Amino acid sequence: MLTLLFITNIAATIAFAISGALVAARHRLDWVGFVFMACITGIGGGTLRDTILDVPVFWINDYHTIIVCSVSAIVTYFATQHISKRSKALLWADALGMALFTALGAQKAMALGMNIPVSIIMGVFSACLGGIIRDVIVNDVPVVFRREIYITASLLGASTYCVLHTYTPVAEGIALIMGGTVAFVIRALAITRNLSMPAHEGLQ
Amino acid sequence: MLTLLFITNIAATIAFAISGALVAARHRLDWVGFVFMACITGIGGGTLRDTILDVPVFWINDYHTIIVCSVSAIVTYFATQHISKRSKALLWADALGMALFTALGAQKAMALGMNIPVSIIMGVFSACLGGIIRDVIVNDVPVVFRREIYITASLLGASTYCVLHTYTPVAEGIALIMGGTVAFVIRALAITRNLSMPAHEGLQ
């Protein structure tokens, strides 16, 4: 179980880092730009979560995350065309990462004694803010706002975990898996069926 | 007095949240985008203020703010046209909010023993950073830089409070009201007379 969690976590971080590096490729940055964007995307959400919760930032004592992000960036630099052709695989790794970060972010907040609304927000922040910062730095409107049902999936997954954890006697591990599964399944449905939330018709 | 403060605070938060939701409407986001932008705008300034001051972020233990922002976002989603026609009302609620957040932000810093320059900055950050983050996320140049005398009003209001609090025997409540009033009156004059600071002529 712990090994599975560890592997999923690494896979998720790699997926996020590659998405950052691909944005660097689109803007034709040099290799340091690749590493920078990969790290920002991979650790941005968790960094803000930990700063707001006022606990030590997670990668301060666990620098493997930074190394994983940097290596992913370098590999992407030399294999961009190859990787961007694998965009289906990336999309699924990213979905997995979003689901995992959602569940773990909400759990971390609950374990620190936060209430439900705050914990849900922390789950969403962990999963979505890295991508938002990535896009804002290079002046794109964040894709998580546009892409089919991304923040929504994270929101529902985090809510599932928090409700199960608080109001039912379900074991911690089960609640985590349920929360992550809800987020992943909703996102997977959105990807495969090309679903999206109705966009607002805008201001006249 | 406390009730009045509480009501003004809610009104200010609603005004800020609606301004975030209207930006979401202009960019045709879905309802989750509305909630996200409303929350970022409503709590962004105070979050950065508390992070820099290294005190618990204010909405962690008072999640009513988040619920107020979310509900404002949903209402705006269904009543955009109606609300954007009321933009005069919004402008005044926002001015009230700016004045209140300015005074309360500066007070919080002073109460923590900060010096005057830092406390003034904290007042300005509380009032203005939420709007800056809102605009930066969707890639607009922040309106608070362009709009008639916004940051300036906040700066003068925060300075008024800090000077009164530090150098005069005026009661705390009076200093707060004076600070907020200065910020509000300057902003109100700017709105009604369409005043703005001279813009720099730019680089040749």
Next chain:
Amino acid sequence: MLTLLFITNIAATIAFAISGALVAARHRLDWVGFVFMACITGIGGGTLRDTILDVPVFWINDYHTIIVCSVSAIVTYFATQHISKRSKALLWADALGMALFTALGAQKAMALGMNIPVSIIMGVFSACLGGIIRDVIVNDVPVVFRREIYITASLLGASTYCVLHTYTPVAEGIALIMGGTVAFVIRALAITRNLSMPAHEGLQ
């Protein structure tokens, strides 16, 4: 030695503040916008470094930095044309500032017991994030990503300091000077010979 450090620090802060004010000039902001952009650029990197390291933000107790930034902004407001003609001088002051902030940022992290990868990142963040925030606020793609060898110079300078500090018996002062010198020399070579890292060819 301490005096030299102090003077370099002030010079660096002024260089960074002026670069923020010049961006404000290009976007024709008013004088408050100048002060705001100058402060954000001058203190942004160190603020994020200290927030992530969870130590008191450096300008909280040393408000001279804020005053230096504000005065630089006002002077720039009235002397833009004059200053932007001195852009060579600015470029060198900025290079000096980058080198100094890199070494001091890495040193602060090491002194707090951080490991090498984290300390290197803190050196780079101190030197580069202020400029990134400056550009992101006004919706430019950060120049540090484009300009000839900027983040790279910072990265190598921070690495030099951290390696010397950790693996050699070299005195602290020497390690600092070596780290700063490496960053400065690389940046100086890039400026004088117009070198840049090869940009990625982009996505097809």
